Amino acid sequence: METIQEIYLTNPATKKDWQRFLTSQGLANFSDQELAAIDKTFAIYDDQDQMVGTGSIAGQTLKYLAVAAAGTSKGARFNRLVSTLETTLSQDGIFHLFVFTKLQYEQSFIHVGFTTLAKTNAGLILEKGLPNVASFLAALPQKPASAKQVAAVVLNANPFTKGHRYLVETAAQKNDFVYVFVVEEDQSLFTTEERLRLVQEGTSDLVNVVVATGGPYMVSSLSFPAYFLKDDSQRVSYQTRLDATLFKEQIAKPLGITSRYVGTEPLSQTTNQYNQALQEVLPPEVQVELIPRMKESAENQQVISARTVRKAIQTGQIQDVTDILPATSLSFIEKYLTDLQARIKKGQKIDGN
Amino acid sequence: MEIKKTALAGTLESSDVQIMVSQGTNGLEFDLVSDVAKQFGEQIQATIEDVFAAYDIHNAVIKVVDQGALDPVIKSRAITVCQRALDQVDQPRWEVL
Numbered sequence: 001m002e003t004i005q006e007i008y009l010t011n012p013a014t015k016k017d018w019q020r021f022l023t024s025q026g027l028a029n030f031s032d033q034e035l036a037a038i039d040k041t042f043a044i045y046d047d048q049d050q051m052v053g054t055g056s057i058a059g060q061t062l063k064y065l066a067v068a069a070a071g072t073s074k075g076a077r078f079n080r081l082v083s084t085l086e087t088t089l090s091q092d093g094i095f096h097l098f099v100f101t102k103l104q105y106e107q108s109f110i111h112v113g114f115t116t117l118a119k120t121n122a123g124l125i126l127e128k129g130l131p132n133v134a135s136f137l138a139a140l141p142q143k144p145a146s147a148k149q150v151a152a153v154v155l156n157a158n159p160f161t162k163g164h165r166y167l168v169e170t171a172a173q174k175n176d177f178v179y180v181f182v183v184e185e186d187q188s189l190f191t192t193e194e195r196l197r198l199v200q201e202g203t204s205d206l207v208n209v210v211v212a213t214g215g216p217y218m219v220s221s222l223s224f225p226a227y228f229l230k231d232d233s234q235r236v237s238y239q240t241r242l243d244a245t246l247f248k249e250q251i252a253k254p255l256g257i258t259s260r261y262v263g264t265e266p267l268s269q270t271t272n273q274y275n276q277a278l279q280e281v282l283p284p285e286v287q288v289e290l291i292p293r294m295k296e297s298a299e300n301q302q303v304i305s306a307r308t309v310r311k312a313i314q315t316g317q318i319q320d321v322t323d324i325l326p327a328t329s330l331s332f333i334e335k336y337l338t339d340l341q342a343r344i345k346k347g348q349k350i351d352g353n
Numbered sequence: 354m355e356i357k358k359t360a361l362a363g364t365l366e367s368s369d370v371q372i373m374v375s376q377g378t379n380g381l382e383f384d385l386v387s388d389v390a391k392q393f394g395e396q397i398q399a400t401i402e403d404v405f406a407a408y409d410i411h412n413a414v415i416k417v418v419d420q421g422a423l424d425p426v427i428k429s430r431a432i433t434v435c436q437r438a439l440d441q442v443d444q445p446r447w448e449v450l
Contacts, residue, residue, distance in 0.1 A: 082365055087361065090361040
């Protein structure tokens, strides 16, 4: 009789056995970054106490899933593992999960109730459970039936600057309706709630613009983890294509989005790579409008960047950045300056995104 | 009755059925993944919806992954998921059985 149990990778012997098994199954990325994300790990052992299957949970994502083909049915072990991981997540109140995997395993996951969100040559991402992408779309404000040209802008807006405002305004002038999606991931100096509020306040005069968070589907730690962590460029290239494909298939298509507006990116290599991936993946169904970044002033040809604002918050020299902030963002920063500075002191990074 | 929280019952193992239930606003929205959906899809749906009717649940999103479960298994998993979704696991409703 095969048994399934939770195993603890803090035990060096267990961890070694687990890595040996995964390596034999062709999984070999044991970077500290990946391992640190694991919350729980389960393993199946056969009669001889040999590991014949394992799977882990990291947040709401299934990871390091592998089953040996020898002995009983491979499918039975796979189903048992996925089921155990899912039940464990449900006990923590998580009913919505994701998995990244290789193309050859797509059918195995579909067979246990997953649906494919995005697929590229290098791999795919699937989700299962509720709320899912359909409920995410249903909760968004509806565009008027007359809207034909529909644009989307995805912003982290950490915080919302006149540069962001210029991008949204340009999209609003040239389109009937604009969706502004604020990155939901709460890893930035300004919290998701604050970023969302500042974008809403800073665009409230634009009548054909709605603001919402992008859920786990746009530039999230799920669809595009490298945006938040330094990573090698091959992985960035894979993730950016996956994120772009997800946007095209699951967001743009059902919402009738015809173009996506992005700012040119002279400063961040990762974001630049992301823009390239969008240009490769989205057309012809969705046009990519690359808008030159707004400059700080006629004398100062530096492009407006939220990073400049974050640096000014750190040093307390807000007077240097008043010109590049909308009044709504500026008054928020002035009001909460000491709080924001305290977050930086506590270790919040301000160099990345 | 209103669904209080999202709930899950059952497993993905052979001869079992896994049912997830969440709040809905548009009647019983039923979704089934099964190798035998063609032959038994309607029967599986009827069995589950009967249980929901017995619990007086008229609005819910129901996601079912079937691995060839027999009717009594489907029924018992449906009862469990309803009790969990209604937050009534400590008050079994024997009359539904």
